[in-house]
Each structure stands twice: as structure tokens, then as C-alpha cells.
Amino acid sequence: MSFADRITRYPIAVDQARADDVAAHFSALPQPVVDLIAATAGSSPYLASLLEKEADWLPEALDHDDVVARETAGFEDLDADDLSIALRRAKRRVALFSALADLGGVWPLEQVTTALSDLADRAVDLALRVHVAHEARRGKLPDTRADVGGIFALAMGKGGAKELNYSSDIDLIVLFDETAYDPDDQQEARAALIRATRKMAATLSDVTDHGYVFRTDLRLRPDASVTPVCISTAAALTYYEAEGRTWERAAFIKARAAAGDIAAGERFLRELRPFVWRKHLDFVAIQDAHDMRLRIRDHKGLGGKLEIPGHNMKLGRGGIREIEFFTQTRQLIAGGRDPDLRLRDTVGGLRALSGKGWIPPEVADELIMHYREHRDIEHRIQMVNDAQTHSLPKDDHGLQTIAAMMGEGDPAAFADRLKTRLERVHELTESFFAPGESSDTPDISEETRQIIERWNTYPALRSSRARQIFKRVQPELLSRMARTGHPQDALARFDSFLSGLPAGVQLFSLFEANPQLIELIADICGTAPGLAAYLSRHPAVLDAVLGGSFFAPWPAVAGLQDDLSKSLQRAISAPDGGYERALDAARRWAHEWLFRIGVHHLRGLIDADEAAVQYADLADACIAALFPVTAEDFARRHGPPPGRGAVVMGMGSLGARNLNAGSDLDLIVIYDADGEDSSDGKRPLATRAYYSRLTQAMITAISAPTAEGRLYEVDMRLRPSGRQGPVATSIQSFENYQLTEAWTWEHLALTRARVVAFAGARAEDLARDVEDLRVSVLAQRGQDARVMPDLNEMRARIFAAKATDGQWEAKVGPGRLQDIELLAQSLALRAGDPARTTLAQLRAGKRAGLMEATAADELSSAWRFLWRLQCSGRLLTSKPLDMEELGLGGQEFLLRETAQPSLEALQDSLNTRVAGAASLIDDHIGAALQAGG
Numbered sequence: 001m002s003f004a005d006r007i008t009r010y011p012i013a014v015d016q017a018r019a020d021d022v023a024a025h026f027s028a029l030p031q032p033v034v035d036l037i038a039a040t041a042g043s044s045p046y047l048a049s050l051l052e053k054e055a056d057w058l059p060e061a062l063d064h065d066d067v068v069a070r071e072t073a074g075f076e077d078l079d080a081d082d083l084s085i086a087l088r089r090a091k092r093r094v095a096l097f098s099a100l101a102d103l104g105g106v107w108p109l110e111q112v113t114t115a116l117s118d119l120a121d122r123a124v125d126l127a128l129r130v131h132v133a134h135e136a137r138r139g140k141l142p143d144t145r146a147d148v149g150g151i152f153a154l155a156m157g158k159g160g161a162k163e164l165n166y167s168s169d170i171d172l173i174v175l176f177d178e179t180a181y182d183p184d185d186q187q188e189a190r191a192a193l194i195r196a197t198r199k200m201a202a203t204l205s206d207v208t209d210h211g212y213v214f215r216t217d218l219r220l221r222p223d224a225s226v227t228p229v230c231i232s233t234a235a236a237l238t239y240y241e242a243e244g245r246t247w248e249r250a251a252f253i254k255a256r257a258a259a260g261d262i263a264a265g266e267r268f269l270r271e272l273r274p275f276v277w278r279k280h281l282d283f284v285a286i287q288d289a290h291d292m293r294l295r296i297r298d299h300k301g302l303g304g305k306l307e308i309p310g311h312n313m314k315l316g317r318g319g320i321r322e323i324e325f326f327t328q329t330r331q332l333i334a335g336g337r338d339p340d341l342r343l344r345d346t347v348g349g350l351r352a353l354s355g356k357g358w359i360p361p362e363v364a365d366e367l368i369m370h371y372r373e374h375r376d377i378e379h380r381i382q383m384v385n386d387a388q389t390h391s392l393p394k395d396d397h398g399l400q401t402i403a404a405m406m407g408e409g410d411p412a413a414f415a416d417r418l419k420t421r422l423e424r425v426h427e428l429t430e431s432f433f434a435p436g437e438s439s440d441t442p443d444i445s446e447e448t449r450q451i452i453e454r455w456n457t458y459p460a461l462r463s464s465r466a467r468q469i470f471k472r473v474q475p476e477l478l479s480r481m482a483r484t485g486h487p488q489d490a491l492a493r494f495d496s497f498l499s500g501l502p503a504g505v506q507l508f509s510l511f512e513a514n515p516q517l518i519e520l521i522a523d524i525c526g527t528a529p530g531l532a533a534y535l536s537r538h539p540a541v542l543d544a545v546l547g548g549s550f551f552a553p554w555p556a557v558a559g560l561q562d563d564l565s566k567s568l569q570r571a572i573s574a575p576d577g578g579y580e581r582a583l584d585a586a587r588r589w590a591h592e593w594l595f596r597i598g599v600h601h602l603r604g605l606i607d608a609d610e611a612a613v614q615y616a617d618l619a620d621a622c623i624a625a626l627f628p629v630t631a632e633d634f635a636r637r638h639g640p641p642p643g644r645g646a647v648v649m650g651m652g653s654l655g656a657r658n659l660n661a662g663s664d665l666d667l668i669v670i671y672d673a674d675g676e677d678s679s680d681g682k683r684p685l686a687t688r689a690y691y692s693r694l695t696q697a698m699i700t701a702i703s704a705p706t707a708e709g710r711l712y713e714v715d716m717r718l719r720p721s722g723r724q725g726p727v728a729t730s731i732q733s734f735e736n737y738q739l740t741e742a743w744t745w746e747h748l749a750l751t752r753a754r755v756v757a758f759a760g761a762r763a764e765d766l767a768r769d770v771e772d773l774r775v776s777v778l779a780q781r782g783q784d785a786r787v788m789p790d791l792n793e794m795r796a797r798i799f800a801a802k803a804t805d806g807q808w809e810a811k812v813g814p815g816r817l818q819d820i821e822l823l824a825q826s827l828a829l830r831a832g833d834p835a836r837t838t839l840a841q842l843r844a845g846k847r848a849g850l851m852e853a854t855a856a857d858e859l860s861s862a863w864r865f866l867w868r869l870q871c872s873g874r875l876l877t878s879k880p881l882d883m884e885e886l887g888l889g890g891q892e893f894l895l896r897e898t899a900q901p902s903l904e905a906l907q908d909s910l911n912t913r914v915a916g917a918a919s920l921i922d923d924h925i926g927a928a929l930q931a932g933g
Contacts, residue, residue, distance in 0.1 A: 039103070068118045080134065089210065160344055236268070277335045323429065328349070331353070347368050351364060560618060609864075641691075643762075663712075753774055827845025
């Protein structure tokens with residue numbers, strides 16, 4: 001389509017005489033274009049002058065949208081003086097073409113700002129190159145293979161986001177890659193590149209007879225008052241790591257390598273990511289951004305009543321900057337965890353935040369609409385006289401002109417609608433930056449007052465800033481605690497939680513911005529002391545509640561493993577990344593998912609049976625994602641796994657997919673060297689040593705404490721020969737051991753074994769063979785006459801070694817979980833059935849005729865009841881259940897989970913079920929022994 005065919009709107013000419021005079025130069029063009037030119041000239045003296053200057057150029061240019069490329073073609077061959085003139089001509093023409101396309105609706109806002117930004121990039125690049133080349137010709141720049149001497153310009157602000165307006169300054173940070181030069185040459189290179197930078201800025205911003213290109217601002221560089229206009233990347237990184245502030249982090253959201261050595265610029269931005277994007281949700285940024293907004297408002301005198309005449313569309317109330325700050329601050333908060341939020345442009349940032357659940361879609365859509373209209377008005381303000389201003393005119397005629405350029409014939413109606421929009425933007429953004437402060441502190445007892453008075457002595461409140469933020473959230477915290485069913489319990493637990501926090505600013509800022517978290521904290525403190533203690537050790541897990549997916553459907557093992565694998569790869573490939581960073585990332589990730597399962601269970605979104613599977617899914621995903629990463633790291637030194645590779649088998653509760661909040665992991669490793677004697681790497685190892693050391697590396701990866709804590713405790717005692725045996729076993733040795741040496745308890749353990757991870761060239765085949773071997777062993781060894789006598793002896797030893805731990809014990813003792821599970825394993829073994837879970841194994845025994853249906857069903861019912869008590873109790877505390885210590889909230893949770901009306905009923909049901917199960921097990925074993933197995 002032609003330019004004329006794409007015109008959808010027209011401004012209104014304010015000066016008709018000027019409109020007619022200018023339009024006369026273009027009478028040969030299609031009438032829609034002539035009408036647009038006339039209306040443009042009649043509303044903007046500046047554009048009228050450009051139209052007259054470019055009357056010969058414009059008619060042909062209208063047929064091509066690629067105005068920047070066309071108007072700067074061949075500029076690489078110009079010297080500095082000719083380039084200066086040529087760039088000013090290009091700027092004039094790009095500005096004119098973009099203005100017509102904008103006012104006529106031919107281009108959307110993004111295309112207009114992209115054209116202006118592309119011109120800025122091209123101009124900076126050309127000016128840098130011509131002046132760096134001049135320094136090289138003078139012999140002032142040492143030799144280097146780096147492009148443009150290793151110098152590059154980062155476009156910041158609107159330029160970085162490709163959002164430049166008609167009269168924008170261009171904000172640049174100019175750096176050079178010092179590693180492009182020998183150490184002895186770096187100072188000489190620095191001096192030459194500083195000169196080239198100054199000349200570049202002058203080429204663009206000096207006003208000559210031909211005008212100017214772009215006003216250039218270099219003050220966003222590190223410590224601008226004392227540093228030269230071009231500094232090394234090493235100096236910049238050192239500054240940001242040691243002294244960088246929140247406003248500088250926000251500025252780098254939009255930063256883009258725009259000119260010069262682009263590859264060096266992109267390397268620098270990658271290295272700077274940890275400074276810009278924090279690994280935890282960063283709600284401290286809200287207060288910093290709010291303080292910055294207030295300082296700007298006060299400095300510019302923009303804090304008064306909103307009036308349209310003279311209103312600053314950029315910095316004023318409800319203006320462009322409020323939308324940008326709203327977007328960038330949310331990006332800073334969450335972008336460290338979610339790279340999808342790291343978009344440079346404001347519209348893209350709002351859409352990404354909406355898509356990830358950080359802001360409601362309707363709020364994002366409304367802010368995008370207001371942002372675009374604000375930018376349109378800003379452009380028209382600047383189009384009138386090419387003025388570097390963002391303020392609406394104060395006089396009636398000036399306001400009439402802006403309204404006319406917007407196609408509005410009624411200036412009063414235009415002003416009314418604009419005022420409504422500005423107030424709406426302010427309303428949407430201000431509630432985020434300055435949420436209302438609660439002053440409704442509930443009446444408190446003397447005991448409560450004493451607790452509160454000691455809070456200021458805790459590490460989390462040692463800084464004045466932490467105390468300042470906490471003072472604002474304390475009334476809401478106390479109110480929420482008071483509204484729990486058991487406020488004194490809740491407050492005592494919160495006190496314990498607060499005392500364990502190493503720092504508070506980040507967490508208190510999180511509470512202030514997200515009051516729903518205060519409700520969650522009150523709920524946890526009022527109900528689950530164990531979960532509250534977990535929170536005090538890992539407060540960063542609260543980030544997960546706000547991530548948008550906290551209450552989404554459970555992703556199952558495949559989804560979890562994929563998510564963790566991506567997280568590990570990001571940690572490894574980050575500028576400061578590597579294997580240790582991946583281990584930290586795995587721990588942060590797992591802690592959040594563990595917390596999610598606990599919260600869902602506590603709030604009744606899942607029951608104990610679902611929690612068991614989710615805890616197992618999580619453990620599976622951690623091992624399945626970490627083992628290949630550990631193997632890959634190990635292979636860098638010692639070569640890839642010899643033969644087919646290795647598999648990790650989950651034993652015990654992990655194998656049965658029945659974990660709780662406090663479970664450790666029983667694992668064994670089986671490998672197949674497939675005839676290979678050693679690995680093939682820089683430091684080769686014999687096969688047995690290779691797999692033993694790889695297994696130790698895996699155990700360390702899972703269980704070693706890092707800065708982020710540990711993943712799981714690991715128990716390897718179920719491997720052949722227990723503690724005396726090698727930590728990794730070949731499949732041949734494993735088969736031989738199971739068939740000729742293993743004890744009955746080891747065959748019982750094998751009934752629950754399950755491959756959870758593998759690494760190696762053909763490890764998937766090995767995993768299938770290991771499972772086939774497991775089933776074969778069960779079929780062969782299950783008929784051994786020693787199974788039931790050994791089981792009977794095992795029970796006696798277990799009961800003698802560990803007495804039942806209190807009146808609420810669900811796991812250890814006759815008729816309790818462990819006892820039922822052992823019997824179920826014996827049924828699976830004797831039936832040669834591959835079933836792994838307790839309930840499936842009881843059904844297998846029933847199908848095989850090894851147990852009466854009524855007995856199997858009664859044991860299944862008892863096991864379910866005991867599991868609900870065990871799983872729920874482990875969420876509340878890692879200690880033996882003490883109802884007084886748990887408090888009323890914890891008691892009510894247990895009663896809900898076990899479907900009992902009172903503690904007395906729970907105790908009666910526990911005693912009755914345990915006694916019945918113990919009797920059934922005794923009878924079954926006695927009958928089996930009497931029958932000879």
C-alpha cells in the first residue's frame with residue numbers, strides 16, 4: 001500500500017494561511033498526502049520549515065519506509081566534517097518523514113520511536129568510528145584487533161528501549177574493553193578513546209548552521225562527576241558491584257549495546273546481569289523507586305495540584321515516568337528469577353508482567369493505552385517548535401495547537417479527557433508505590449507488649465531502614481495474628497520466626513507490597529511451628545508465593561524436572577555461573593517447591609496422600625536433573641561414564657513414592673562398565689573408582705550444605721553389604737549379590753526400589769535392565785522359606801531397638817506404619833509382584849491368596865489413617881508429637897487431616913487401629929510360620 005492509502009487521521013490546521021502556502025509545494029501528490037501536509041504545516045512551524053526545505057526530496061521518499069537506511073547509506077566513507085553535515089541532513093529528513101507517518105496514522109507509535117532510535121544508533125556508531133579511525137591514523141591508538149578499538153556505546157533510557165521521542169536527548173554510557181590491548185598500552189588507548197568520545201558527542205550535539213543531530217548526555221556513566229567520558233569495562237564492573245544503586249539497576253533494564261564494538265558491549269551487559277537482576281524477589285526496589293519519584297517531583301516542583309496548562313507529560317502526576325517506574329520496578333522485583341520479564345520497552349514489559357501474573361491484565365491494557373496516548377501528546381508538544389520539552393503549553397492558543405495536532409477540535413474537551421487519564425494513571429501506579437499505611441493496632445496484653453519490645457534487639461531489625469519499614473507493617477501483622485484462632489500461639493511462633501531472621505529489609509518490603517503474605521505468615525505461625533521454623537531458615541521461599549504459579553496445578557515429575565533443568569543450565573551459563581552456582585540454584589528451587597507443598601497441605605488444598613506423591617515427585621526431579629549435571633561436571637576431568645553409564649535407584653519411602661516434609665532419601669547406584677576398564681579423559685580413572693567417585697559427587701551435590709542450605713539428607717546403607725560395600729555397584733555384582741548373598745531384609749527393600757535418575761551413553765537401556773533384574777530377583781527369592789522367619793525376627797529386633805516414641809507415635813512400633821509396610825513388602829516378595837507402594841503390595845498379597853481380603857483391607861485402612869497422622873505431624877514439627885507444644889492450631893490441623901472430632905477421639909482411633917493391625921500382623925506371621933512360610 002502507498003503512503004496515501006495508509007493515512008487514517010489528520011491533525012487540524014491552526015494557521016490556515018501557512019498550511020496553504022506549504023501545501024502549494026506538493027500539489028502534484030495524491031490529495032490525502034496534500035491534506036496531511038497542509039494540516040501538519042498549519043499546526044507546526046518547525047515541520048512547516050522542514051517541508052519547505054525538503055520539498056524536492058519528500059515526494060519520492062514517501063514511497064519507502066526504510067528512511068533511516070536510505071538516508072545514511074554510504075556515510076561510512078565520509079570524513080568527520082562531511083559526516084557532521086550529512087547526519088544533520090539525515091536527522092532533518094527522518095524527523096519529517098516520521099512526523100508525517102505519525103500524524104497521519106501511517107505508523108504506530110512503536111514504528112515512529114524505532115525509526116528515531118535507529119537513526120540515533122547509526123549516528124553514534126558512525127561518529128565513533130570516524131573519530132577512532134582518526135586517532136589510529138595519528139598513531140595515538142595502539143594496535144588492536146578489536147572492532148572500533150574495543151569502544152562501544154550503551155544506549156540507555158528511551159534510546160535503549162528504542163522509544164526515543166522527537167526531541168530526545170540520547171543517554172549513552174561509553175566504555176572500552178581494556179582486554180583488547182596489552183597491559184602496557186591500556187593507558188594510551190584510554191586517552192585516545194576519551195578524545196574520540198568527546199569528539200563523537202560534539203559531532204552529534206553541537207548546533208551548527210545545519211542544525212544538530214542529537215543532544216548527547218554521557219552523565220549516566222559510573223560516578224560521572226569524577227570519571228572521564230569513556231572508562232574501561234573493568235572499572236565500570238567494579239563500580240557497579242561495590243556502589244551501584246537501585247536507580248542504576250533500573251536504568252540498565254533498558255540498556256542496549258547500540259554502537260561501536262557491539263560484541264564487547266553485549267559481553268559487558270552479560271557480566272552485569274547479577275547486578276541488575278537479583279536472584280531473589282527484590283521488593284526493596286519499590287521503596288527506592290518511590291523515594292526517587294518523590295525527589296524528582298520535589299526537585300522539578302511537580303508535586304502540586306494537577307492542572308492541564310503547563311503540565312509535564314513526562315515527570316508530572318500521572319505522566320509517562322510513573323508508568324515507566326511502575327513497569328521497571330516490577331521488572332526489577334521479579335526479573336532476576338524470570339528472564340522472560342527482562343524486556344527493554346515499556347509496552348513489552350507491561351505485557352510480560354501481565355502474562356506472568358504480576359499485574360492484572362486489565363491494568364496492563366489500561367496502562368498501555370494511557371502510555372501510548374501520553375507519548376503521542378509528548379511528540380506533538382515537541383513537534384511544534386522542535387523544543388526539548390515535555391510540558392503542555394500554559395496559554396490557550398498553545399493548548400489549542402496541541403489539541404488540534406491530536407485531531408481534537410474542542411480544546412476544553414481534550415483537556416478534560418487528558419486530566420481524567422492522568423488522574424487514572426496516578427491512581428493505578430501510586431497504590432503500588434505507596435500502599436496505605438495501617439494504624440489500627442489491636443489492643444495488646446502486657447505479655448504481648450513484652451514480646452514486641454524485644455523485637456528491636458533482633459538481627460532483622462538492627463538497621464534503621466528495617467525498623468522504618470517494619471513499623472509500617474507491624475500493625476497489620478499484629479491485627480492478622482489477633483484474628484487467628486489462637487493469637488498467643490501465633491505471636492509466639494512469629495517471635496521465634498523473627499528472631500531467626502538474619503536480615504529484614506527485603507522481607508519487610510515484601511510484606512509491605514504484598515499484604516496477603518502477612519495473612520499467610522499468621523496462618524503458618526498459628527498452626528505449624530515446623531513450617532514457621534523452616535521459613536526462618538529460608539525466608540526467600542516467600543518469593544514463590546508471588547510468582548504467579550504458586551496455586552497452579554501440580555506440574556508432575558516431568559514438568560518439575562524440565563523446570564529445574566532449565567534453572568540449572570541458566571546458573572551454569574551465567575557470567576558468574578558454574579557448577580557450584582547450579583547447586584545453589586537447585587537448593588533455592590527445591591526449597592520453594594517444598595514450601596509450596598507444605599502450604600497447600602496446611603491449607604487443605606491437598607491431603608496427606610497427595611502431599612506424599614508431590615514430595616516424591618520433587619525428590620525425583622531433583623535427583624533426575626542434578627545427576628546428569630554432576631556427571632557432566634565430573635566428565636570434564638575424568639571423561640564420560642565408561643560403558644553404558646549408571647542409574648540411581650530410590651529405595652524405601654522414595655521408591656514407594658511416599659515421602660513427607662522431613663524425609664531423607666535412601667539411594668543406591670548401579671553401573672554397567674560393559675567391558676571397559678577405565679574412563680577416557682584428561683585424568684582417566686579405573687571403572688570402579690570412576691563410579692565410586694561419581695557417586696560421592698552426586699551425594700555431595702544433594703546433601704552438602706552450601707550458602708543456600710542443603711537439598712536432602714542421603715542414606716546409602718541399603719546398598720549391597722551396607723556401609724562396608726562400595727558406594728556404587730556394577731549390575732553384575734548386584735545381580736550376584738541379590739541372588740546368592742543378600743539377606744531377606746535386602747530383598748524386602750528391593751520390593752520398593754525404583755530407578756529415579758541415570759547418566760551415560762546408554763543409561764536408559766541400563767535402567768530397563770535393572771528393573772527387569774529387580775522383578776526377576778523377587779520372583780526367584782520370594783519363595784525362600786526363610787522370608788517369614790526372618791521377618792518375624794526383624795520385627796523383634798526393631799521393637800527392641802526403638803520403643804514407641806510417645807502416645808501419638810504413628811511410625812515405629814507394633815501395628816504402626818513401619819510394621820504394616822514390612823508385612824506388605826513380604827507379601828510383594830512372596831508373590832513376586834513388582835508393586836512398590838504399601839497399599840498396592842497389600843492388594844498383591846490379597847490377589848496371590850497370601851492374605852484374606854478382610855485382613856488386607858483392614859490393614860490398608862489402618863495404614864491410611866497412620867500415614868495421614870505421620871505426614872501431617874511431620875509438617876508441623878520434626879519432634880515427636882506433643883499436643884501442648886503444637887497448640888490449638890496444630891491440633892485442629894491434625895484433627896482435620898485424620899477426620900476426627902477431638903483429641904480424645906483421635907487417641908482412641910489411633911489405639912484401636914494400632915492394636916487391630918498388630919493383631920492381624922501377628923496372626924498372619926504366626927499362620928505363615930506354622931504353615932512353613
